[in-house]
Amino acid sequence: MVSVGVIGSGAWGTTLAILLARKGIAATIWDHRPERALEMQHARENSVFLPGIHFPEAVRVTSDSAEAVQQKDMLLLVTPSQKLRENLRLLTPHLSRQTLLVNASKGIEINSLQRMTEVIAEEIPDAQQRIAALSGPNLSREVAEGKPTAAVVAAYNADVARAAQDIINFNTFRVYTSNDVIGVELGGALKNIIAIGAGFNDGLGYGENAKAAIITRGLAEISRLGVAAGANPLTFAGLAGMGDLVGTCASPLSRNQQLGRRLAGGEKLADILKSTHSVAEGVSTTRAALRMADRYNVEMPIARLLSQILFEGLDPRKAVLELMMRDPKGELEDL
């Protein structure tokens, strides 16, 4: 029987474990807090992040790191991105050299500006040839409810991408392969910034024309940064680029979009972050992306103004006016 460890017990880690278990794969979710692991194991449900979705029999929950990691065909790494490194340090002593390592988190480590697979490769030096990244328009609630969804898994080694595809692909979850790890990870991480912007747009009542413009011009700046960092530009037309951007900006289920809407309604960032256990990766990714943009000398006007709104208290209406009043330019300039 195929056996997978799922590191991270939030909405997405839990959903992926349930998906695999529906295929008959043994899925062991790891939660760093013993009392939460026990509670989920007994209740057969993640009542905090995925209430109402029953665990199939093949899901187990543990706080024992050896049990979560040993003798696994694949590990799915699904922690908040700023927590991945500390978790890897706990888990690697138990890891076998055969286990595939698939990142499913969407973020950039803020101190190092590394993508999640770069963090994995640095912490587990022999891992480069068995690393992959899973991304796409994958709102967890819809996946958990069995609604049809597509995703992409990227790896440097085509056999690894195919092996991960084989394990994760299901009749409700169609998985494509890619060799563009950089593009797939950056597409998934950077769209969260634009999703906050889309939430602002909705909160301010600016309408669908403005939202379509934010999505499209957002994709232009994601692509500019991604290509400068070494991604294949076509990836941004795919599931991890346009697909995830549209899905996240359109759906009220998105936590990043919700955060933008709440800020537009006058709530303070610190209060919103305090009020929820859920991670809105776009906040830290905005900081990381702007530092990357400086490094690669790339323009990211939406992210830059969003950063001023988030961290410096700029009035969102003034920010929109500033965007509108920038020097006129060609649509495909810098692409």
Ligand SMILES: NC(=O)c1ccc[n+]([C@@H]2O[C@H](COP(=O)([O-])OP(=O)(O)OC[C@H]3O[C@@H](n4cnc5c(N)ncnc54)[C@H](O)[C@@H]3O)[C@@H](O)[C@H]2O)c1
């Ligand atoms: N929820 C989605 O729809 C979705 C879909 C695709 C990708 N993702 C990505 O998956 C990642 C995880 O998001 P999520 O939605 O599952 O999280 P979540 O917001 O539902 O929950 C956060 C989880 O992180 C855990 N956590 C907090 N601190 C931790 C630590 N120090 N060590 C280990 N775990 C810790 C919490 O216990 C909780 O289980 C994020 O990068 C997110 O962008 C989420």
Ligand SMILES: O=P(O)(O)OC[C@H](O)CO
């Ligand atoms: O809820 P969000 O904003 O973290 O988005 C979830 C997924 O990344 C959508 O693909």
